[in-house]
Amino acid sequence: MKNIIELKNITKNYGDFTALDHINLEIKEGEFVTLLGPSGCGKTTTLRIIGGFEDPSEGQVYFDGKQINETPANKRSVNTVFQKYALFTHLSVYDNIAFGPKLKKMESHLIEKKVKESLRIVNLEGFEKREISTLSGGQQQRIAIARALINEPKVLLLDEPLGALDLKLRQGMQRELSNMHQKLGITFIYVTHDQEEALSMSDTVVVMNRGKILQIGSPEDVYNEPKTPFVADFIGESNIIPGVMKKDLLVNFANHDFECVDKGFKPNEQIDVVVRPEDIHVTSPNTGMIQAKVTSVNFKGVHYEMTASCNNFEWLIQSTKFRDIDETIGISIIPDHIHIMKRESVNG
């Protein structure tokens, strides 16, 4: 597969502020890439540079192998679903969605068919004649998706396109978008805050923070092998515990030696250990590797979420077993679930 979009050394400065700091990113044709990161980390800015609404201060943007830094937005085969919808309030729903096809001078009966189909995809059949101001936030968001999708661009940029939807609708739309992605072979560059959405929909997840890319990988990769504590913390909840690599396959943390699967560290190298809350087994106090005292319990539907303290460290635990506050429990972790990260002088 060839690269459809390539960002080379992209930097974006606003005055003294660096919104993007030497970003390098390659996106393959037909890929579903998600940009994930906290608010203000530069996700929208990255999309705006790809869409042609912002000039990078440094670096090059390639589309299909050709440099497109100078190509204006209207000449790029890229369409955007804007974070703030940006619908045309003076036009009806129909005219909003038909805006792109009309510009391309498509035949009107064809446009009509496509608008209908787009409205079906976003679950708003029969909304053609409605005025934008009469739509709810979630409906507006879906019209924005339909307006971009109808053009079948090579690359579709989606800036938190499901942010205003409730859980049920969001899951439905996630499925629809995934289907569209597979059916049309459009490359999706998707921005979200929601790590679950990122993990479930994407081929590749790009984790960003403060204008930098911290990790690029498959959802499994970034979840199971986070490269930095920030990634570990941002992608799902996790326990990050300082520790020491005693030798290959043996790590000490929480005052206990654990077997692990990592090697290649210096003897007694300081490292960070990541353990996912759902990977911690709650046992009886004497069969556990370490003991801890439960300090809080919350019912979360499928499981209980507990915190338990041991040697001044608060463990976050997800378990289907209920343990009451102040009960002493045992904790055990299998070697596969202990992830070792190199200690960085400055983390994410």
Add this chain to the structure above:
Amino acid sequence: MGKKSYGSPYFVWMSIFIIVPMFLVLYYAFTIQTDQGMVFSLDNIKRIAEPLYIKVFVRSLVLALESTAICLLIAYPAAMILADKKFSKSTTFLVMIVLPMWMNFLLRTYSWLSLLENNGLINKLVISLGFERMQLMYNEGAVVLGMVYNFLPFMILPIYSVLVKIDNNVIEAARDLGCTSFGVFKKITVPLSLPGVLSGITMVFMPAISTFIISRLLSGGKVSLIGNVIEQQFLVLGDWGFGSALSLVLMVFILISMAFINKGSSGYEGGIL
């Protein structure tokens, strides 16, 4: 305290300054003085149909439309420059537009006199360059110039205020979907700014069709507009009946124009007035 009592001062104000004078205008327009005192009559209204007055009405309408059109042509680009975020000097520019409004209206118009007069600044310059003296005043052109100059801010400001409200994201969305700059202007900017354009037109057209001071000063009384005729009836000839009839017809005229403009704006939010 009920809601009503808050409104009562306005109601009193409106009665004294709007409703009572309106009734007086109606009363004078439809009565004439006879031996039996004031009696109902349509004579005043019928007199307006005389060719002389029809001509004045038409002239007033044409000049007002011309000034409104010229104001629009100048104001739209000016408002766009003002609203452009990249144009950092816009406050300076805005002040430049608003500043003349702080000056007395008569003073501003008189200052044009000193420029345009046969012995005015422009003619002095022209003659010193060896050209013929030009007749700049005492014609319809000078009246239109005066109207455009005086009423231009009333066109710029409403257009400016709708243009600055247009979300940049919407412009970007149009570009994203393939619009060229001109396409964005035609399909997005113009339709979204229409309410401002319509209120600008109203705010220029209304004073332009009823002005008498601009025409009197800049045409030296040579170009007579409906405002001048009305003024003459009241202040010179003392014919309140005919003056009221003319005012009434002018008012109906304005109302019809407004209805016309409002119809054009239906479908767009707000409308005017």
